Each structure stands twice: as structure tokens, then as C-alpha cells.
Amino acid sequence: MTQKTRLAILVSHPIQHFVHLYRALALRPEIILTVIFCSRIGVDRYFDKEMNTNIEWKTDLLSGYDHLFLPEARTITLVSELTINNPSATRVLRDLQPNAVMLYGYNHVTALRAFLWCKMHGVNVLMTGDGDAVSTRSPLKAIIRNLVLRRLLSWVSAFLTVGDQNECMLASLGVARHRMFRTPFPIDEASYLASRNKRAETSRGLRAELAIPESRFVFLFVGKLCARKRPLDLVDAWDALRQAGGPADRVHLLFCGEGEQRAALTARIAETGANSTLAGFVNVDQLPRFFCAADVLVHPAERDPHPLVCSEAVAIGLPLLLSDKVGLIGPTDIGRQGENALVYPSGCVPDLADAMGLLALSPEVCKSMGEASLRVYGESDLQAAVGGVMNAIRIHAGGQSPASLER
Known part of the structure; x- marks a missing residue:
């Protein structure tokens, strides 16, 4: 009988997106x-400073x-x-004796602490994260960071990567x-695929609730x-x-979220007369409905390594309109320029406006981009995430050579 691999996953707190991977594994x-949580944040109600609201998933x-x-x-x-x-x-790691x-x-x-324990005891480290090549640092910080990280990362057995920029x-x-x-970051795939199957009906219902004309x-x-x-x-x-x-x-414009700029955003909407709805914080059980009611997801961030809202959008079949500082743009990533995504320079409002106008007047372009999003998600789904973890385990905790593995 083949010996089973003991895998321990150590994470800061229960994160609503990642638990779907744990269940699949x-x-x-x-x-x-065995998943090891460092805190109860997320399980217990907590205050999100950047969101400026109390959250209970x-x-x-x-x-x-x-x-x-x-x-x-x-x-x-x-x-x-x-x-x-x-x-x-x-x-706890000593008691679990993971491979x-x-x-x-x-x-x-x-x-x-866990990293050093693994190094001392010859235990394989599988590392994941959403670091990207888009984010910038001062030259001095970059030099110091690179020197330290090159040494640190040489101790990692395998990297579970989330995309091209990563x-x-x-x-x-x-x-x-x-x-x-x-190993793409997972989402609540079952909920999003179920919503996608009744997208038109869900869209009509939510637009009626929010008084957004069809x-x-x-x-x-x-x-x-x-x-x-x-x-x-x-x-x-x-x-x-x-x-x-x-x-x-x-x-x-449909905004889902809360934060420090709520007042400024409300004032700017009133000043311009923009057709807008501020939905506030939308919990995860309701969020698929909002994707269904939309035509395009816009992510204008000046810094965001690999936002999972984009994965959720492509699971529904939405085109993406992205700032070039969003770290999931690439030929095999979630945002594929010229396929399912339009990309503009971060902070360049005229270019963002031009892209919005193009999409609003081009139903065939949107249809093609939406279909591309569905294909992209098919390559980045939960099965792909599980496959990435299992391939890393087979090689680095099971002794198989890379050539013997399928995708």
C-alpha cells in the first residue's frame, strides 16, 4: 500500500476563499x-480597518x-x-510530523517559525502567495529584499504559483x-457556477431590487x-x-464595498450626477448575484497583486477592465489582454473612459470577451488548484520526477 503524505497547511486565519481548496484536498x-489556523479572525466577527466596517462572513x-x-x-x-x-x-508541527x-x-x-522548523527537520515547504512583478519598491529596498529573499526562497521545496506575474x-x-x-487561488466555485446557470433571471431580480434599468x-x-x-x-x-x-x-456604476472613501465617493457621484448605486458591504453569500447583474467588472486599483474578485467575475463570464497595476494580467493568467480583458494605465481617467465607452457600445466585443472569460476560468478552476498542490506533493514529498507528471 502506498504511504499517505501528511500535509499541514499553516495559515493566519480562516479565509473564505481558501477553505474550498482545503475541502477538495x-x-x-x-x-x-491538517489545516493549522493562527487566529480566529474571520470565524469571529471582526473590524476591517480598510473596509471600515464590522465583518462576519x-x-x-x-x-x-x-x-x-x-x-x-x-x-x-x-x-x-x-x-x-x-x-x-x-x-504542533512536531506532534503532527508532516511530510x-x-x-x-x-x-x-x-x-x-514554521519555515525554520521545516528547515531544521528536513520537512518540505510548499509556499504560495500573490507576490507579483508589477509592484514597485525603492531601489535600496529592492536590493535588500532581493538579497534576503534569494537566500530564504532557496529553502523552499516547491512554489504553488497563482499566475504569470507571480x-x-x-x-x-x-x-x-x-x-x-x-495553483490558482480558489473561489466558492459551486456558488458561482450555480449562479452562472441562472444569470439572466438573477440579473433581472437584482436590478429590480436596486432600481437599475434593464x-x-x-x-x-x-x-x-x-x-x-x-x-x-x-x-x-x-x-x-x-x-x-x-x-x-x-x-x-455599481459599487460593492465600504471604506474610508465612501463619503468622497458619495459626494463625487452627487456632483457629477453619475448613474450609480452604492450597495455597501455585500457578504459572500449574496455577492454572486451582483456579478450576475453586471456587464463588466472594473478593477482600477493602483496596487493589487492577484484580486480574487477577478476570478469570481470570469467564473460568471464577465469581461474585465483592469488597471495595469493589477497583478493578474498575463497570457495564461486570469486577465488576458486582448482576450477577456482591456487594460489601461493606472490612474489615467481618459483611457478608462474610452474603454468604458467602447465596451458600452460594443455588444459583440463584450460577448466575445465574456466567452473568453469562461474559457479562462475553465483553466483556472478548483480542479487546477488541487492539481497544482498534488503535483508538488508527488515530486517533493513522493519522489516522482517532473517528467512523469501530467498537468
């Missing part, structure tokens, strides 16, 4: 999975896979480099391509209303479209 007969975060909370979990109420600090992590440990980067104390960043730090295994072309923004996400650019682009004599009267 738990069904694999080749592995014994309306979804099951804990069933379907074996998990445990580290003893310090109840005392940790904030995710940051220093606050996620669980001295008990190494004891491999999956880490979400190296950006908190507990992850570094892989470019790792390659720039000396990681060989044969150590990379494409004739309007809806650009959807999903995220925190904060400076780095640049929600105000969308209103300014609508106004530029209006002033240029474009189809602004046909365009409707």
Missing part, C-alpha cells in the same frame, strides 16, 4: 490533511476538513507581520521554473473603498464620458 486519498469556514486553532488564536485580533506570533506552532508544510508566504512571525517575480529572485506549480450597461466595482483601489476613478471616467458626448446615459 481533504477528499484526496493520497494525503492526510455568512459562509461555512470550518467543515469538511481537519483543522485546529493554535492556543494563541483567541488573543490575536489583527493580521500583521508581528501580531501573528504563535510560539506553539513548532510544537510537507504549505505556507502562505513569509510575512508574519509564525510563518517564519511566476515572473519568483524567477527574478532566482527560483527555477521546475520548482513552480501553477437598458443600462453596468460596470461593477467590488472591493474596499480606499485610495489604493481608486473607486473615484470610475466616477471621474463616467463624467469624462459624459463631457465627451459618449454613452454616459446608458452606463451605470
Whole structure:
């Protein structure tokens, strides 16, 4: 009988998107999975500073896979480099005796504790994260970071990469391509595919609730209303479209989210008269309805490594309109320029307005881009994520050579 691989996944807290991967991995007969949570953030109600609201996820975060909370979990109420600090992590790893440990980067104390424990005990590290080659740093910081990370990342057995930019960043730090295994970040696939199957009906229902006319072309923004996400650019682009004599009267802006720029956004909408709906924070159980009611997802952020709202949008079949600072643009990534995505320079409102006008007046273009999004999601679904993890395990915890593996 083939010996099973004991896989431990260490993560800061239960994250609504990632639990779907844990459930899928738990069904694999080749592995014994234990997920280790450093805190109870997400399970317990918490205040999201950037969202500026209290959040309690309306979804099951804990069933379907074996998990445990580290003893310090109840005392940790904030995710940051220093606050996620669980001295008990190494004891728990010693008790579990895993063959491999999956880490979400190296950006908190507990992850570094686990990393060093694995190095000392010869345990394989599988690392995932959404770092990208788009984000910029000062030259001095970049030099120091590169020197440190090259050494640190040389200890990692395999990298579970999420996209093209992620892989470019790792390659720039000396990681060989044969150590990379494409493992797309998961979403609540079952909910989104079920919503996609009744998209037209769901769209009509939600538009009626929100008083959005069926004739309007809806650009959807999903995220925190904060400076780095640049929600105000969308209103300014609508106004530029209006002033240029474009189809602004046909365009409707739908915002899902809360944050520090809510007041400024409300004021700008009133000033311009933009056709807009501020839906506020929308919990995960209702969010698929909003994607169904939209025609295009816009992500104007000035910095966002690999936003899962784009994966959710392509699962529904929406075209993407992206700032060039969104780190999931690439030929095999979620946002594929010229296929399912239009890309414009971050902060360039005239270019954003031009793209909005083009899409609002081009139903055939939108139809083609939407169909491309469905193809893209088919290559980036939960099965692909599970396949990435399993291939990494087979090679680095099972002794198989890369040539013997299928995609």
C-alpha cells in the first residue's frame, strides 16, 4: 500500500476563499490533511480597518476538513507581520510530523517559525502567495529584499504559483521554473457556477431590487473603498464620458464595498450626477448575484497583486477592465489582454473612459470577451488548484520526477 503524505497547511486565519481548496484536498486519498489556523479572525466577527466596517462572513469556514486553532488564536485580533506570533506552532508541527508544510508566504512571525522548523527537520515547504512583478519598491529596498529573499526562497521545496506575474517575480529572485506549480487561488466555485446557470433571471431580480434599468450597461466595482483601489476613478471616467458626448446615459456604476472613501465617493457621484448605486458591504453569500447583474467588472486599483474578485467575475463570464497595476494580467493568467480583458494605465481617467465607452457600445466585443472569460476560468478552476498542490506533493514529498507528471 502506498504511504499517505501528511500535509499541514499553516495559515493566519480562516479565509473564505481558501477553505474550498482545503475541502477538495481533504477528499484526496493520497494525503492526510491538517489545516493549522493562527487566529480566529474571520470565524469571529471582526473590524476591517480598510473596509471600515464590522465583518462576519455568512459562509461555512470550518467543515469538511481537519483543522485546529493554535492556543494563541483567541488573543490575536489583527493580521500583521508581528501580531501573528504563535510560539506553539513548532510544537504542533512536531506532534503532527508532516511530510510537507504549505505556507502562505513569509510575512508574519509564525510563518517564519514554521519555515525554520521545516528547515531544521528536513520537512518540505510548499509556499504560495500573490507576490507579483508589477509592484514597485525603492531601489535600496529592492536590493535588500532581493538579497534576503534569494537566500530564504532557496529553502523552499516547491512554489504553488497563482499566475504569470507571480511566476515572473519568483524567477527574478532566482527560483527555477521546475520548482513552480501553477495553483490558482480558489473561489466558492459551486456558488458561482450555480449562479452562472441562472444569470439572466438573477440579473433581472437584482436590478429590480436596486432600481437599475434593464437598458443600462453596468460596470461593477467590488472591493474596499480606499485610495489604493481608486473607486473615484470610475466616477471621474463616467463624467469624462459624459463631457465627451459618449454613452454616459446608458452606463451605470455599481459599487460593492465600504471604506474610508465612501463619503468622497458619495459626494463625487452627487456632483457629477453619475448613474450609480452604492450597495455597501455585500457578504459572500449574496455577492454572486451582483456579478450576475453586471456587464463588466472594473478593477482600477493602483496596487493589487492577484484580486480574487477577478476570478469570481470570469467564473460568471464577465469581461474585465483592469488597471495595469493589477497583478493578474498575463497570457495564461486570469486577465488576458486582448482576450477577456482591456487594460489601461493606472490612474489615467481618459483611457478608462474610452474603454468604458467602447465596451458600452460594443455588444459583440463584450460577448466575445465574456466567452473568453469562461474559457479562462475553465483553466483556472478548483480542479487546477488541487492539481497544482498534488503535483508538488508527488515530486517533493513522493519522489516522482517532473517528467512523469501530467498537468
